[in-house]
Amino acid sequence: MDVRSCKECGKLFNYVSGLPLCPACNKLMDDKFAVVKQYIYDNPGAGINEVSRENDVSTAVIKRWIREERLSFAENSEIGIDCERCGKMIRSGRYCENCKTEMQRSFGNAYPKQKKPEPKRAPKDNPKMRFLNN
Secondary structure (H helix, E strand, O other), rough: OOOEEOOOOOOOOOOOOOOOOOOHHHHHHHHOOOOHHHHHHHHHOOOHHHHHHOOOOOHHHHHHHHHOOOOOOOOOOOOOEEEEOOOOOEEEOOOOOHHHHHHHHHHHOOOOOOOOOOOOOOOOOOOOOOOOOO
């Protein structure tokens, strides 16, 4: 395990994975997430700045939750983030559907397709095969 200092409060803790937050700050962020999620559900037309202001959560944290696909929004919502590849407005994740499809296609072509080996055919007159005539 790794010992790190918490990004929020500065305390030392045993880091396992994910964000460098101590267990107390991590629980606090989970509680804030539940409040933000409920606020968005109750106020579907709210913008990201309003959600941030009303719930005392930074816009960067809300955008991180959107990129992690913990939060997603309806198509008619004002809240959205930019696709990391093309800049198109998306409601959840890191990439738009077009970029996902394009990257999937390019990753598939990254390695040459391996041809299946053809089965070896025995020559007609195999010198290793012997027949006995009775």
